[in-house]
Amino acid sequence: MQLAVNIAVLAAIYALISCGYVLIYRVSRVLSLAHGELMMLGAYGLAATASLFSGHPLVAIGASVVLAFAVGIAVYAALMWRMTGESVLAAVLATIALGILLRGAMVLVFGTQTQYPLQNLGWTNASIALGSSARISAAGLALVVATATVYGGLFLFLRATRWGIRMRAAGQNPLLAAQRGIRLHAIYALAWGLATLTGGMAGMLIACDAGIESTLVTIGLKAFPAALVGGLDSLLGALIGSLIVASAEVLLIHFVDPLLSDVVPFFVLLAMLAVRPWGLFGTREELDRV
Amino acid sequence: MSEPRASGYFRTTYARDAALLDTRAQKIWLAILCVVLATLPFVAGPFLLDLANQVLLTSIGAIALMLLTGYAGQISLGHAGLLAAGAFTTGILVKEFGAPFWVTFPASAATGAAIGLVFGLPSLRLRGLYLAVSTLALHFMVIHAGQEYETRRGFSTGVVIDSPLQDPRAWYFVLLAVAVATILFSLNLLRSKTGRAWRAIHAREAVAEALGIDVRRAKLSAFVVSCAMTSIAGCLFAYYRGFVSAEAFSLFVTIQYVATVIVGGIGSILGALLGTVFVVLFPYGIEALMHTLGLAERLSSVVFAINYAAFGLAMILFLIFEPQGLVGIWRRVQAWFLLWPFKQRRLGR
Numbered sequence: 001m002q003l004a005v006n007i008a009v010l011a012a013i014y015a016l017i018s019c020g021y022v023l024i025y026r027v028s029r030v031l032s033l034a035h036g037e038l039m040m041l042g043a044y045g046l047a048a049t050a051s052l053f054s055g056h057p058l059v060a061i062g063a064s065v066v067l068a069f070a071v072g073i074a075v076y077a078a079l080m081w082r083m084t085g086e087s088v089l090a091a092v093l094a095t096i097a098l099g100i101l102l103r104g105a106m107v108l109v110f111g112t113q114t115q116y117p118l119q120n121l122g123w124t125n126a127s128i129a130l131g132s133s134a135r136i137s138a139a140g141l142a143l144v145v146a147t148a149t150v151y152g153g154l155f156l157f158l159r160a161t162r163w164g165i166r167m168r169a170a171g172q173n174p175l176l177a178a179q180r181g182i183r184l185h186a187i188y189a190l191a192w193g194l195a196t197l198t199g200g201m202a203g204m205l206i207a208c209d210a211g212i213e214s215t216l217v218t219i220g221l222k223a224f225p226a227a228l229v230g231g232l233d234s235l236l237g238a239l240i241g242s243l244i245v246a247s248a249e250v251l252l253i254h255f256v257d258p259l260l261s262d263v264v265p266f267f268v269l270l271a272m273l274a275v276r277p278w279g280l281f282g283t284r285e286e287l288d289r290v
Numbered sequence: 291m292s293e294p295r296a297s298g299y300f301r302t303t304y305a306r307d308a309a310l311l312d313t314r315a316q317k318i319w320l321a322i323l324c325v326v327l328a329t330l331p332f333v334a335g336p337f338l339l340d341l342a343n344q345v346l347l348t349s350i351g352a353i354a355l356m357l358l359t360g361y362a363g364q365i366s367l368g369h370a371g372l373l374a375a376g377a378f379t380t381g382i383l384v385k386e387f388g389a390p391f392w393v394t395f396p397a398s399a400a401t402g403a404a405i406g407l408v409f410g411l412p413s414l415r416l417r418g419l420y421l422a423v424s425t426l427a428l429h430f431m432v433i434h435a436g437q438e439y440e441t442r443r444g445f446s447t448g449v450v451i452d453s454p455l456q457d458p459r460a461w462y463f464v465l466l467a468v469a470v471a472t473i474l475f476s477l478n479l480l481r482s483k484t485g486r487a488w489r490a491i492h493a494r495e496a497v498a499e500a501l502g503i504d505v506r507r508a509k510l511s512a513f514v515v516s517c518a519m520t521s522i523a524g525c526l527f528a529y530y531r532g533f534v535s536a537e538a539f540s541l542f543v544t545i546q547y548v549a550t551v552i553v554g555g556i557g558s559i560l561g562a563l564l565g566t567v568f569v570v571l572f573p574y575g576i577e578a579l580m581h582t583l584g585l586a587e588r589l590s591s592v593v594f595a596i597n598y599a600a601f602g603l604a605m606i607l608f609l610i611f612e613p614q615g616l617v618g619i620w621r622r623v624q625a626w627f628l629l630w631p632f633k634q635r636r637l638g639r
Contacts, residue, residue: 031419082610088419089365093552094609096545101602107595228423259441263434266427270412273424277416 001134007243007250009140012147014242016202017223019154019235020195026233027171027191030080030091034099035199036220038075041102042068042200043117043207043216044110050120057121064204065197072196076189084188103217110212118208125208139209146205150198154235167191171233218262225269231282240280244268294625308481327466331459339458341570346465347526349566350472352550354519356562357476359551361485362512363492364413365422370543371429372517374536375405376524378436381449381534391454395525402521403514405432410513414506429544436536448535451528461530468526472519476559479515488512542598549601553608555615564616572604573597 017039024032032038046064053060079098083091118125118139126138158164169177170187178184203216226245230237249264272279301307311317331339351373358364376398383389383397405428412424440446455461479485487508490498499505528534546569554565576597580589589596612618626633 031423079606079610089422090609090613092419092422093548094606096548097602097605097609099602100542100545100598101606104595104598104600104602108592108599224423225427259434259438263430266430269427270424270431273412273416273420273427277420 001130003250003254005130005134005136005140007247008144009136010250011243011246012140012144013202013206013219014223014226014246015239016143016147016150016205017199017220018227018230018238018242019150020199021224021227022230022232022235022238023154023191023195023198025227026235027167028080028084028188029088030083030095031088031232032095032195033092033221034075034095034102035195035224036217037099037102037106038068038071038196039199039203039220040106040212040216041071041203042196043203043212044106044115045071045200046204046207047110047115047117047120047212050117054120055122057123060121061204065201068200069193069197071200072193073189075196076185076192080192081185081188084184099217112214114211114213115207116211117204121208137209139205142208143202143205146201150201151235151239154194154198158235163187163190222262222265225265225272228269228279229272231279233283234279234281237279237281294621294628296628310477310481331462336458339462341574343458343461343465343530345567345570346462346469347523347530348547348550348570349469349563350523350526351520351547352554352562352566352569353472353476353559354516354523355547356551356554356557356559357479357488357519358512358516359548360557360561361480361492362488362509362516364410364509364512366409366425366513366516367422367544367548368409368425368429368432369520369547370539370541371432372402372405372409372520373524373527373543374436374539375401375432376521377528377534377539378439378449378524379521380525380528381451382439384451385443385445385449391529395522398521398525399518402518402524405521406514406517407510409517410510413509413513429541433536433539436534436539440536448533448537451532451534453529453532455529465526465530468522473559473563480559484508484511546601549605552605553615555617558615558617560620561615561617564620568616572601576600 017035020035020038021032024030042064045067046061049060049063049067050057053063075098079094080091083094124138127135128138128141129135156164158168166177166182167187167190169180170182170184174184177187199220203212203220206216206219222245223242226242227238228241229244230239230241245265245268248268249261252260252264295313299313301312306312311320330342334342351369355366355369358366379398379401380394383394389397409425409428413421416424440448455464480488487498487503490501490503491505491508495505498508531538550562550565550569552565553568554561554563577593580593580596608615614621
């Protein structure tokens with residue numbers, strides 16, 4: 001029972017992070033390897049707003065979410081728009097460089113000590129009993145709820161709203177979309193904003209559970225296999241991929257060796273790449289093949 | 291990208307076209323370079339000598355990556371893993387069997403080649419992004435295997451190796467010899483059939499295949515050669531530091547190697563060398579800058595963070611403003627002098 005709860009929480013973490021990879025990839029065909037760092041930046045944003053608006057936790061959370069969105073837009077406006085139309089490699093390398101830049105800058109601004117934004121908010125991370133044999137932390141529960149909400153919201157947004165449909169159009173065929181008067185730069189910026197927002201939320205919630213540490217970046221990177229297993233251009237795939245990767249990881253750690261935790265997602269990734277490189281739900285043409 | 295030449299320069303035979311050194315000026319400059327390199331260890335202090343050794347050591351891996359990424363067009367984000375593979379092969383052989391240098395060196399190369407074959411297999415089916423990701427996954431696996439060895443055998447902080455060479459001056463000549471051998475090997479390979487096949491698959495795989503090039507073979511050979519060379523660099527690294535630890539081969543090391551290719555300029559051995567010098571000297575440059583600004587005392591605890599931030603910024607600036615890298619700048623400077631007093635201006639700007 002406890003194992004199932006652990007899997008659910010880890011899957012929620014991976015799903016919340018990997019939908020950022022999927023959003024950016026689906027819309028602009030760019031893989032953002034700075035996602036882990038942007039996630040961490042979101043967590044630091046929460047820590048900062050929590051001490052700024054001390055006493056008003058809801059205001060602080062709202063402000064940090066808006067901040068994360070703005071950071072995503074800023075990243076696109078400052079850097080990534082120059083990479084539109086460049087080779088895939090150049091864009092990926094730009095995100096790697098951005099990641100290093102952010103990692104250094106965050107240490108400079110926020111220091112190296114582990115921070116606990118939950119304390120700044122004035123809340124405690126209670127442990128809630130589920131049935132007789134399992135427990136879940138309040139932050140863990142919040143993670144599962146947030147993931148469900150985000151995915152529900154994204155599905156609605158992409159299916160039913162005008163901007164969501166524009167976004168899908170831009171992802172399917174940028175040239176046609178541009179000719180129909182869709183502003184590609186605005187769409188790409190929105191994708192970056194949303195991706196950073198969801199990633200930042202994941203960062204904040206993990207930080208509430210375990211504090212902000214440098215391992216957050218590794219978690220961000222480990223969520224990438226989840227996105228790829230499901231198919232890089234499918235949100236549903238990201239959800240299911242997260243479940244697969246999370247269960248593989250939790251079960252192997254529990255039954256085989258705790259040291260495996262960092263490599264299991266990549267094992268799953270390699271297996272998937274060997275068998276079905278476009279992922280479970282990805283489009284086959286997506287793959288850049290001869 | 292061709293090198294700019296003075297007017298009146300014509301190549302009239304194929305032999306001349308393939309020659310490594312063809313103008314007198316090149317020969318003269320090479321002779322001067324040889325003299326400088328030979329006298330350097332007797333003039334330089336221990337600090338400069340260590341820097342030179344680091345440049346030479348890094349250049350081997352950088353050239354290897356340049357062959358793979360710059361010429362054959364295959365992306366690899368697993369180069370730190372390969373260095374680790376070479377270093378750990380050496381460490382394990384020395385620690386477990388007391389193997390001498392002449393055993394560990396070929397063993398590392400063989401490990402590298404074997405891993406290269408494994409790294410290369412996904413490239414037969416995958417391209418671009420997916421290939422980069424699979425090499426990234428392999429990086430994590432090699433590092434994990436290294437960590438596993440460390441914990442199993444109780445070397446939790448790393449494996450200590452007794453180096454047969456202690457004198458930095460002797461090290462300089464060994465590293466110089468290996469680096470020069472690497473450069474000559476690569477240049478020779480690039481003007482051979484294999485090298486031309488690599489460039490062809492870089493440009494367009496379908497066309498290369500239509501021209502009768504065995505694409506699978508070319509890709510795999512690129513991976514095997516590059517990985518074996520990097521692994522040798524890892525072996526030398528292990529001896530040079532006298533110490534092997536999985537922590538030394540983080541993802542940042544991979545990024546540094548990729549940066550040598552980007553900053554140096556894709557598709558040029560000279561670029562790999564320039565990029566290496568840039569990447570190795572960069573942190574020292576930052577430190578020197580902080581000293582002159584008088585900030586070194588105050589910021590001493592966050593030096594690594596400043597390094598990271600500045601390094602990322604430098605990479606971004608190169609990607610945006612100088613995609614051809616240092617070698618592009620160098621060629622423009624050359625062209626400027628050759629054309630002087632005239633100027634070359636691109637039309638349509």
